Amino acid sequence: MGLQLAWTNEQQELEISDELIATLELLLQKAGKAEGVEDGEVALTFVDDRQIHELNKEYRGIDRPTDVLSFAMNEYTDEELDIVYELEEGEELADLxxxxxxxxxxxxxxxxxxxxxxHSLEREIGFLFVHGFLHLLGYDHQDKESEAEMMGKQEAVLAEVGLTR
Known part of the structure; x- marks a missing residue:
C-alpha cells in the first residue's frame, strides 16, 4: 500500500502545481523510509493566514497565525473511521x-x-511539510535537544531531494 498523500487547496495565494505535489510526495516517501513508516495516509491542506489563525486559536488557544499545524490520528475507533471513510460494498476497515x-x-x-x-518557496513548503510529518509521528521541539534532533531529521530529508538553503 505504501505512504499516501491526500491534499486539498483552500487558499487563493498560490497555485499548487503538480511539480510541488510530486516533491511533497517524494519527501513523504523519504521521511517515511527514514522513520520506518511504510504505510499510511497523510492529509495535507493548504490554507491562508486567516484560516490557520482560526485553527490555531480553536485548537491550541493561540490567537495568531502560524506556519504549520499537525493533528495526529494515533487513536481512533471504528465508528470514527466510518465517519471519515465511506466504505464501498465488500470493502473492510482493514483494507484502508x-x-x-x-x-x-x-x-x-x-x-x-x-x-x-x-530560499525558495518550494523549500519552505517542503520544510513545513516534513516538520508536520515528524509531529504526526510524535516528535516535538520543546527543548534544545529535541529541537536539534527534529531539525537534523528535517534537513537530512530535504537534502535527499535537493531542497537545501
Missing part, C-alpha cells in the same frame, strides 16, 4: 490505509518565511 493525521500549511506564512530566510 491508516490515517496518520492532518498537516495544515499557511501559504502566506510560507511565502513570508521563504523570503525572510532567502
Amino acid at each position: 490505509p491508516e490515517m496518520l493525521g492532518d498537516i495544515i500549511i499557511s501559504v502566506n506564512r510560507a511565502k513570508a518565511q521563504s523570503e525572510e530566510y532567502g
Whole structure:
C-alpha cells in the first residue's frame, strides 16, 4: 500500500502545481523510509493566514497565525473511521490505509518565511511539510535537544531531494 498523500487547496495565494505535489510526495516517501513508516495516509491542506489563525486559536488557544499545524490520528475507533471513510460494498476497515493525521500549511506564512530566510518557496513548503510529518509521528521541539534532533531529521530529508538553503 505504501505512504499516501491526500491534499486539498483552500487558499487563493498560490497555485499548487503538480511539480510541488510530486516533491511533497517524494519527501513523504523519504521521511517515511527514514522513520520506518511504510504505510499510511497523510492529509495535507493548504490554507491562508486567516484560516490557520482560526485553527490555531480553536485548537491550541493561540490567537495568531502560524506556519504549520499537525493533528495526529494515533487513536481512533471504528465508528470514527466510518465517519471519515465511506466504505464501498465488500470493502473492510482493514483494507484502508491508516490515517496518520492532518498537516495544515499557511501559504502566506510560507511565502513570508521563504523570503525572510532567502530560499525558495518550494523549500519552505517542503520544510513545513516534513516538520508536520515528524509531529504526526510524535516528535516535538520543546527543548534544545529535541529541537536539534527534529531539525537534523528535517534537513537530512530535504537534502535527499535537493531542497537545501
